[in-house]
Amino acid sequence: MPVTIRDVARASGVHISTVSRTFSAPHLVNPETRVRVLACAEDLGYRPNRAARALITGRTHNIGLIIADIANPFFPPLIKAAESQARHRDYHVFVADTNEDAAAEEELVHALAKQVDGVLLCSPRMSNSLIEQLSREVPLVVVNRQLAGLPCVLMDVGQGARSAIEHLAGLGHREIALLGGPRGSWTSREIRRAAGAAARTAGAELTVLGPNPPTEHGGLAQAEQVRRAGVSAVLAYNDLMAIGLLEGLDALGVAVPQEVSVVGVDDISLSRLTRPKLTTVATPTAAAGRTAVDMLLQHDTDLPRTGRAGGAGTTVGVRRTTAQVMLQTELVIRDSTGPGPYAGRERPGATAEGPGPHRRADPGGPRVAAGDVVAS
Amino acid sequence: MPVTIRDVARASGVHISTVSRTFSAPHLVNPETRVRVLACAEDLGYRPNRAARALITGRTHNIGLIIADIANPFFPPLIKAAESQARHRDYHVFVADTNEDAAAEEELVHALAKQVDGVLLCSPRMSNSLIEQLSREVPLVVVNRQLAGLPCVLMDVGQGARSAIEHLAGLGHREIALLGGPRGSWTSREIRRAAGAAARTAGAELTVLGPNPPTEHGGLAQAEQVRRAGVSAVLAYNDLMAIGLLEGLDALGVAVPQEVSVVGVDDISLSRLTRPKLTTVATPTAAAGRTAVDMLLQHDTDLPRTGRAGGAGTTVGVRRTTAQVMLQTELVIRDSTGPGPYAGRERPGATAEGPGPHRRADPGGPRVAAGDVVAS
DNA sequence: TTGAAAGCGCTAACAC
DNA sequence: GTGTTAGCGCTTTCAA
DSSP states (O other), X not given: OOOOHHHHHHHHTSOHHHHHHHHHXXXXXXXXXXHHHHHHHHHHTOOOOXXXXXXXXXXXXXXXXXXXXXXXXXXXXXXXXXXXXXXXXXXXEEEEEOTTOHHHHHHHHHHHHTTOSXXXXXXXXXXXXXXXXXXXXXXXXXXXXXXXXXXXEEEOHHHHHHHHHHHXXXXXXOEEEEEXXXXXXXXXXXXXXXXXXXXXXXXXXXXXXXXXXXXXXXXXXXXXXXXXXXXXXXXXXXXXXXXXXXXXXXXXXXXXXXXXXXXXXXXXXXGGXXXXXXXXXXXXXXXXHHHHHHHHHTTTTSSOOOSGGGOTTOOOOOOOOOOEEEEOOEEEEOSSOOOXXXXXXXXXXXXXXXXXXXXXXXXXSOOOOOOEEEEO | OOOOHHHHHHHHTSOHHHHXXXXXXXXXXXXXXXXXXXHHHHHHTOOOOHHHHHHHHSOOSEXXXXXXXXXXXXXXXXXXXXXHHHHHTTOEEEEEEOTTOHHHHHHHHHHXXXXXXXXXXXXXXXOHHHHHHHTXXXXXXXXXXXXXXXXXXXEOHHHHHHHHHHXXXXXXXXXXXXXXXXXXXXXXXXXXXXXXXXXXXXXXXXXXXXXXXXXXXXXXXXXXXXXXXXXSXXXXXXXXXXXXXHHHHHHHTOOTTTTOEEEEEEOOGGGGXXXXXXXXXXXXXXXXHHHHHHHHHTTTTSSOOOSGGGOTTOOOOOOOOOXXXXXXXXXXXXXXXXXXTTTTSOOSSSOSSOSSOEEXXXXXXXXXXXXXXXXX
């Protein structure tokens, strides 16, 4: 039933190889013939079978997107942007959800490897060494994880965390808690590192609570601890946890920002909808998706091929660049942060308001500066 | 570089067809041979190439998921559930976003047709006749659209809208507005139909505002109209619009629920986070995703094959069932609805609180009754 | 510029 | 129970 290259050949009175050329190397075919073939193809509704084509060219024109948790509102904008970018380049996208599970990630890379030209690993939970190993099986681009020798798309959450801490310190907070993210998260470590350093500089004390699941519930569950810790401000690993914390504090009768200030990370769309509206570090998710796809498909000419073109037994020259792109983040100040117990008093070191890209509230325009290529 | 069936055959000293059988019909191969082959395969890290297999079997073990807007929080839980269900059955999932565009939907079905065993069309914007036509190209299951002759997964938003109107009428609201959804949406028509009927029965007047884009902005943009319309309650096409409306009303200084009550549809996770918390019609999104995949893969034995098995020129007996499943919805009453101007007064027809599945607030357990098979 | 032929990795008759 | 063979739909030398 489905129409094949042979049907088109028959209808247009040429050999199948001519039809093939019409689609994959049109300049090699007589214009008149081309027109005729194209007309017949159109007529019959012919579309080349990509799987069959892949078998011989070694290029599937598919990519894989491996996501820790599709339902986490951080990811859909990334998926959407990546898919859109891929489709513009005539690629189709497999999406798979790992439920934050490292083993599932590994299995998925194996399973997808033969069907795709490359895989985007988003916020992986696997070990670095495993990722490196898998990258020998299929081209990988890693999002939200820094790995020497592999192409990575990073968001500068370190800078973001620093801005957040400086913002809090500037408001007069000296005892600050950090709600850590999940184990195995590069982002979480990065935030912790930068927040710790910034706190030291600002003369504030940072208490780390966690690791926690990166969910609303993860934040909610720490509300009690936060109160006990006696801090006046909290930086959460992500907005979801911050929002959960907001709920938890509300339930405990702790007023935000009067008694405790809360800052999140990501600026997911909900963050403008909570009461109080959440102060957060905006993260360029869509840009990350687009960039990652671009990096994966950069030289879509020299992705690996299994076809004969490479010569028997020869490993084809896969010129893999390992550029790492760092995307800017930005602190968006809303209503969940306010003056702390030391407001107005002099503060050791630092100026009234720390450096770094801050912004008072909204609207929705593009907030992402172009990424810096950090290495290549 | 990638290891093929031939490598395994060589390593285990058997013919490639034996290796093939080991994977696709293990019972036809001598247990000892099987063990040996399996061991070699494991050793070499062999995985059958699905694309090559598909070429001859006609079964790709892939499905397509076509989504109006991945960033709309209604969809991620559906995608997640569908992907998970598919993977349990050893299928991989292509996800594509149409940006609410009918033409993109059509193009995607064509483009994906050859690479998948079936496609899930989620909240399509295409015409019924086009969908029917496309269903001859590739097996389709339609979510959120009723179409005679095609397998559909529906959510009973009609019942939901009815419950919502009855709830509002019971609270003493007589002038109610309906914020319509996007053109081409079955759900929107269905809500409108049922809400209209319920309003008539309850002796209330329903003003329809729209169509609107199914986004926060769509709701926000109607806040002024809502105030002008002089209604005391609003039912919105979905939670996103309801939330936008909440913001808009807040900006206009209109108190919810004191001056205007607001009800949404979907119960997306944000709905518990707004202030006031949103009263809404909960929609079993995850169940819909799972169910749709199950329906698509129901007889995964008699999905169409292009292989020789069907005999030359014979259309293979695709036994397509056209079961339609209707999933229950449930009104979840939170804080965005309150007494209306006619509260306490007698009301024409109806009892104090209309029938239908209501519920006062949360928690998160399963709320979905098993679907009713409406037809087959 | 076009056709003939080989073959990508795999499965499915059919022999043995 | 296993090997032989043909061929899925397509691309790509190689000759003509």
